[in-house]
Amino acid sequence: MTATAPALTALAHGWCALSLLHDRIEAHLERALQAEHGLSVREYSLLDVLSRQHDGEGGHLQMKQVADAVVLSQSATTRLVTRLEDRGLLMRYLCPTDRRGIYTNVSDAGLELLEEARPTNETALREALAEAAEDPRLEPLVRTLETVRVPAGTAA
Template identity: 85%
Template sequence: MTATDPALTALAQGWCALSALHGRIEAHIERALQAKHDLSVREYSLLDVLSRQHDGEGGHLQMKQVADAVVLSQSATTRLVTRLEDRGLLERYLCPTDRRGIYTNVTPAGLRLLEEARPTNDAALREALDDAAQNPELAPLVRVVESLNVPA
């Protein structure tokens, strides 16, 4: 393929549209969460991921798994955890079976904030998708997102 190859151009245009959709959605949700809950999209995402942990086999995530789930580097995830821990929303403790491992749990205050913020997140997501659906370049991507049935 060359730089002027139509397939490459179409691929680049598709990527740009996907990136634009993501950016618009994230910015809309960010504004809503900040305004109503003093919470960033990344903080909300981290609380949401960690709130789904359980005490069963494989129920607690290692920091690398958490970082992958929130799409951040391990160092950025650690800083985010520290920030939320300082706010009393998370707590860390040593893994009972491997003293090198550190687990992170959402505190009751963190669970309350997450529960309060979830409707805001969901409404902002719906609003952002509805707005993007009006854009002819983004509408096909919105339909794909809406058709996904990803298990929680």
């Protein structure tokens, strides 16, 4: 298949549209979260992921799992955790059963900020999708996103 084959071209156009949609949404969320709550999209995502942890079997995430969930390298995730810990939004402690393991939990202040920021995030997401739906290149993707349902108990 050559680089100009119709299937490859359609795939490339689809990827470009998806990338454009992602960038537009992320930029919109970033502006809203920074303006209203002093949070970046990555900080919000990290607080959200960590707030879903629970005590018990498989309840705490390892740093690699956290990094995968927020789509960052482990070193970038560690730096992000440190920044949020310095702001009093997270706390780290040793795993009680494995002294090599370190857990990260959202502090009460972090949970409060996250709850305040959730409506902002939701509103900004809806706004970004509504704007994107007006672009004929992005409208089919927006329609598809609106039909996606994540199974209960699955972290999104």
